[in-house]
Amino acid sequence: MIGVRVCILDDLQEKDARGFRVTPPDGEVLSLIVVRKDGEVYAYRNHCPHTGINLEWQPDQFFDPGGGFLQCATHGALFRPEDGYCVRGPCAGDSLEAVPVRVDNGEILVLV
Numbered sequence: 750m751i752g753v754r755v756c757i758l759d760d761l762q763e764k765d766a767r768g769f770r771v772t773p774p775d776g777e778v779l780s781l782i783v784v785r786k787d788g789e790v791y792a793y794r795n796h797c798p799h800t801g802i803n804l805e806w807q808p809d810q811f812f813d814p815g816g817g818f819l820q821c822a823t824h825g826a827l828f829r830p831e832d833g834y835c836v837r838g839p840c841a842g843d844s845l846e847a848v849p850v851r852v853d854n855g856e857i858l859v860l861v
């Protein structure tokens with residue numbers, strides 16, 4: 750695995766989630782959700798386990814109105830930000846596909 754730069758840590762505020770597209774050296778573009786919560790950074794493939802489509806309804810709009818869960822805009826599935834587990838919705842019990850991530854020297858890297 751190699752680290753592919755996503756953004757600098759300061760681009761992602763606490764309780765923020767943003768969408769990114771990164772291109773690893775093998776050329777396959779990855780659509781990602783990157784989340785910062787309680788000082789930790791998490792990354793997931795931006796594919797709802799229900800139908801495989803992107804979660805957001807507008808760019809970088811991933812949190813539900815209460816701010817506690819990532820939400821799929823299509824049918825409302827709710828996912829825990831810290832592990833991607835779906836707690837409610839048509840794919841309850843499934844999870845977003847986690848992507849290994851690390852913060853190195855103030856930069857967020859995904860390991861692909």
Ligand code: FES
Pocket residue numbers: 797798799800801802821822823824825826838839840
């Ligand atoms: S497509 Fe995400 S809940 Fe149906």
